[in-house]
Amino acid sequence: MDYDLTDAILLGLKKNKRMKKKPSSQSDIATHFGLSKPYVNQLINGRVAPTENTDEWIKKICEYIGI
Numbered sequence: 001m002d003y004d005l006t007d008a009i010l011l012g013l014k015k016n017k018r019m020k021k022k023p024s025s026q027s028d029i030a031t032h033f034g035l036s037k038p039y040v041n042q043l044i045n046g047r048v049a050p051t052e053n054t055d056e057w058i059k060k061i062c063e064y065i066g067i
Helices: 003-020 026-033 035-044 052-065
Strands: none
Touching: 003 035, 003 052, 026 035, 026 052, 035 052
């Protein structure tokens, strides 16, 4: 079975939700970093142009989730 980054992030969020830990949703991520909810969704689903800034946000999101 092959996972991509989107799957890993969503699985991490689901795991956190089951364990009642934060972040457990994209809204939690948006609030923590002060980003808009649609932008976080676009980052996670890969619908943002690949730039250094995008890569940095994805790295921060992954660290925050714990993956």
